Amino acid sequence: MSKVERLEIDSQIENLSKIEAWIDSFCESHFPAVEFRHKMHLVVEELFMNSVMHGYGGVRDDGPIWLALHPLPEGAALVIEDDAPPFDVLKDSPVPDTQSGVEERQIGGLGIMLVQNMADHVSYDYDQRNRITTVFGRESPLDGGTEVDAEGSAGAAPQEPSPLKSGKSRQSTDATR
Amino acid sequence: MSELELEVFAADTGTAIKIIGRIDGNSAPVLDSRLKELDLKLGLPVVLDFDDVDFVSSAGLRTLLVLAKRVEAEGGSVVIARLQPEVDEVFEISGFKSIFKHYPSLSAALTENGMSTDLCGGTSEEEPVPEQEGGLGRFVSRILPGRSGN
Numbered sequence: 001m002s003k004v005e006r007l008e009i010d011s012q013i014e015n016l017s018k019i020e021a022w023i024d025s026f027c028e029s030h031f032p033a034v035e036f037r038h039k040m041h042l043v044v045e046e047l048f049m050n051s052v053m054h055g056y057g058g059v060r061d062d063g064p065i066w067l068a069l070h071p072l073p074e075g076a077a078l079v080i081e082d083d084a085p086p087f088d089v090l091k092d093s094p095v096p097d098t099q100s101g102v103e104e105r106q107i108g109g110l111g112i113m114l115v116q117n118m119a120d121h122v123s124y125d126y127d128q129r130n131r132i133t134t135v136f137g138r139e140s141p142l143d144g145g146t147e148v149d150a151e152g153s154a155g156a157a158p159q160e161p162s163p164l165k166s167g168k169s170r171q172s173t174d175a176t177r
Numbered sequence: 178m179s180e181l182e183l184e185v186f187a188a189d190t191g192t193a194i195k196i197i198g199r200i201d202g203n204s205a206p207v208l209d210s211r212l213k214e215l216d217l218k219l220g221l222p223v224v225l226d227f228d229d230v231d232f233v234s235s236a237g238l239r240t241l242l243v244l245a246k247r248v249e250a251e252g253g254s255v256v257i258a259r260l261q262p263e264v265d266e267v268f269e270i271s272g273f274k275s276i277f278k279h280y281p282s283l284s285a286a287l288t289e290n291g292m293s294t295d296l297c298g299g300t301s302e303e304e305p306v307p308e309q310e311g312g313l314g315r316f317v318s319r320i321l322p323g324r325s326g327n
Binding site: 013014016017038041042045046048049052096097098099101102103105107110111113114117 | 201202203232234235236238239242245246249250263267270271272275276
């Protein structure tokens with residue numbers, strides 16, 4: 001029931017609808033109250049688009065993108081990874097312009113800002129893949145600095161209900177670096 | 178699905194466009210090109226009715242900004258009506274509420290920008306009335322996602 005759901009998908013914008021369906025299916029089984037659904041949709045879209053358009057430069061349509069949804073006792077964690085050159089979206093994205101008038105307004109960085117506003121926790125780390133971890137519904141997700149196990153290997157999902165909470169996920173990169 | 182539909186109502190006083198669907202990375206580029214194809218009177222108000230839009234991502238915001246830059250360059254303005262709560266939050270966070278006039282009701286968005294509420298055939302109760310002096314036009318165009326990325 002608290003199984004980690006995984007989706008590996010190519011860097012094509014058209015795949016957004018598959019991701020939407022995947023999120024909906026997860027939410028239906030875990031959050032009938034649709035509490036987080038809109039936020040998760042927005043966050044996953046922004047991060048996916050970021051990988052497609054920036055990570056893979058908008059030119060590569062076969063760049064792998066790995067998604068994982070981890071049910072948590074009070075919410076969920078969404079992890080997205082890609083194989084693009086290392087880029088810390090949290091530190092190195094442009095600062096969005098939310099003040100200027102129409103004429104001068106630029107839109108860069110808005111997607112990441114939306115992610116940071118919609119998720120309760122966002123972190124980036126790199127270990128052979130860019131990995132962005134977002135958590136919905138918990139203020140302090142990683143008690144003790146545990147990280148989400150986002151490895152895509154089949155059958156590797158730990159049995160514990162919450163990979164975040166257990167504090168003993170395998171092999172770790174510091175997710176909050 | 179993420180099919181997007183536009184209903185466009187044009188009058189001498191401005192244009193109203195009802196958007197139906199979600200404006201995401203898939204549909205935004207198509208909406209963008211569709212809006213460019215429209216023969217908008219750029220010097221006049223363009224009212225966008227968001228009553229049936231339940232999702233807007235930053236890709237959608239970009240499309241709106243592109244439209245606004247084009248319209249305002251000619252002295253017109255883009256006006257937003259009936260933001261749904263979740264979309265409203267996205268507008269709020271991104272600072273888009275400060276660049277668009279926005280109204281909770283469509284009739285206010287129309288009348289306060291010099292347009293008749295008849296433009297959209299009545300905002301809710303009334304049946305569409307294709308009356309009007311001076312060429313009230315209406316057409317519906319459907320936008321399918323997926324054409325954007327070829």
